[in-house]
Amino acid sequence: MAIKDYASYTAQELALDESFQQWVLRPEGGSRFWEQWRMVHPEKQADIQLAITLVRGIGFKSYTLDTAQQDRLWETLWEHIGEEEQHSSIKITATTKYTGYKSAWKYAAALLFGVAVSAGWMLLHNPQRAAPMQTLALRTAYGEKKDFYLPDSTMVTMNANTRLLYTATDTGRREVWLDGEAYFKVKHAQGQRPFSVHTYDNVSVAVLGTAFNINSMGKQVQVVLEEGNVRLDLGEASSNNNHELYLRPGEMLTYNKADGQYAKATVLTATYIAWKKGRLEMDNYNLADAAVFMEQVFGQHLVVSDKNLLLRKISGSMPIVYNADTMLMQLGKIFKVKVGRSGDDVWINGK
Amino acid sequence: MQVVTSRISLWERFQQGDREAFALLYREHVDDLYHYGMHFCADGERxxxxxxxxxxxxxxxxxxxxxxxxxxxxYLLSSLRRRLLRSLHRDRNWFSRPDMESFELECTLPREHQLINDESAAARIRDLQRALSGLTRRQREAIYLRFYQDLSYDEVAELMVMKIDSVYNTISKAIGALKKALLLPLFLLLLQYA
Incomplete structure (x- = not known):
């Protein structure tokens, strides 16, 4: 930024200055110049205030393309792209290239067996056309949370250390295998193509235009339904021991991986979905809950030395910082405990 | 700086044919582009x-x-602008329409001004609206691109094929009108509390 003699500027001149406007309109942009300048020029307070009011005063009528409209437009334009690419016979190969497919993982080999991966997924928009099966693998590392759009426009937010495999067949059946935690907002298309999510713990969710969260990270599988309808299939599909049940919005299913016991409960869905927006919602939250969180998101093992510390409970909400040390420090402050590290373990001690 | 780097790599991924990067680009920009388009011609289907x-x-x-x-x-805004102009040129009726609706400014006064409900304040706001509607369509578009779409003065000038001085003067006019509308009520407010 060229050095200008801002001290001699009037409010109107300040309001005209590009860098001043930027500071007012996009404070997240990060320049600290004006904050500092404001501090060293107390005599300019009134001018600065007026200039801010002027810049903020300029507004325009709002028009919004809501998500449903965005989705429709996106689908239409892909259909057109699909047609044109077919005509000009440009082959889209190996859809596994689709995204940050970083490393092979244990399940992929078995599931991909016999699956021919070839043409582009836009063909799926038209089931009558002969479209080969296609697959897509996604993963997130520890300390990482990511949003993706699946080829059918389903939005998925993956929590840390999560793997997801998506396949769609020529009949339009969409299936996802999930290991970890993810939030799905499923596109409900006219043809009602089935969409189901399987975990590796004998819990499957069949979906029709729905938003839900599923977590298979710990000893349990949790499915929380935010809106819409799902059918759950529990137990091994081939055995006689499988059950089918339905969830309504606001309900949660908890399935114990070890003994196959399960229960339904009514919950506050926002608490279970807060991670998607990068927040940790704490309702009667104790260090054991924090330990589960640190393990899931950062792969860090917390060791609590004094069992009495587990009795401390707190309620509230805080932003999740995707950095293990920062997060530990924040949790330490909230619970008023000391946090130390030895190797991969994190020690929690009373103060 | 980090933002810039990640944008560029998103762009690179998109250029290499990464559909996810393309989807992200779409999601990031489509709503703002639609907003621009609607101010440009108020015709949603077009x-x-x-x-x-x-x-x-x-x-x-x-x-x-x-x-x-x-x-x-x-890049996307200028491309959309060219497309809209081309589409509108094919439609003669459109150009005969009055262009008052395009890029209409909606100026807001701070809350303390809304407290003053007297005649002179209302008259001030009417003056403000009149002053702002005295700006031409191109001038309003320039103000819009700077304040709503976050283009720099340079970029606005380039996109609109205007001299940068004209961009500056236009924005100066709008801010001047706003300031005039602001100052008197503020003075009245001070009197009330004196």
Missing amino acids: VKDCLQDLFQDLWQSREHLSANIRNIRY
């Missing part, structure tokens, strides 16, 4: 058609586009 063409062409020509586009938003 705007959506142009947006569809824009993104289709973007994907199909991805390999031929410059690898170092410094501001994707600028």
Whole structure:
């Protein structure tokens, strides 16, 4: 930024200055110049205030393309792209290239067996056309949370250390295998193509235009339904021991991986979905809950030395910082405990 | 700086044919582009058609586009603008319509001004509206691009094929009108509390 003699500027001149406007309109942009300048020029307070009011005063009528409209437009334009690419016979190969497919993982080999991966997924928009099966693998590392759009426009937010495999067949059946935690907002298309999510713990969710969260990270599988309808299939599909049940919005299913016991409960869905927006919602939250969180998101093992510390409970909400040390420090402050590290373990001690 | 780097790599991924990067680009920009289109011609179907063409062409020509586009938003806005103009030129009726609705400014006064409900304040706001509607369509568009779409003065001038001085003067006019509307009520307010 060229050095200008801002001290001699009037409010109107300040309001005209590009860098001043930027500071007012996009404070997240990060320049600290004006904050500092404001501090060293107390005599300019009134001018600065007026200039801010002027810049903020300029507004325009709002028009919004809501998500449903965005989705429709996106689908239409892909259909057109699909047609044109077919005509000009440009082959889209190996859809596994689709995204940050970083490393092979244990399940992929078995599931991909016999699956021919070839043409582009836009063909799926038209089931009558002969479209080969296609697959897509996604993963997130520890300390990482990511949003993706699946080829059918389903939005998925993956929590840390999560793997997801998506396949769609020529009949339009969409299936996802999930290991970890993810939030799905499923596109409900006219043809009602089935969409189901399987975990590796004998819990499957069949979906029709729905938003839900599923977590298979710990000893349990949790499915929380935010809106819409799902059918759950529990137990091994081939055995006689499988059950089918339905969830309504606001309900949660908890399935114990070890003994196959399960229960339904009514919950506050926002608490279970807060991670998607990068927040940790704490309702009667104790260090054991924090330990589960640190393990899931950062792969860090917390060791609590004094069992009495587990009795401390707190309620509230805080932003999740995707950095293990920062997060530990924040949790330490909230619970008023000391946090130390030895190797991969994190020690929690009373103060 | 980090933002810039990640944008560029998103662009690179898009150019290499990464559909996810393309989807992210679409989601990031489509709403703002629609907003611009609606202010440009207030015809939702036309705007959506142009947006569809824009993104289709973007994907199909991805390999031929410059690898170092410094501001994707600028690039998309100028492309949409060309498409809208081309589409509107084919439609003669459109140009005979009055253009008062386009890029209409909605200026807001701070809350303390809304407290003053007297005649003179209302008259001030009417004056403000009149002063702002005295700006031409091009002038309002320039103000819009700077304040709503976050283009720099340079970019606004380039996109609108205007001299940068004209951009500056236009914005100065709008701010001047706003200030005039602001100052008197503020003075009245001070009197009330004196």
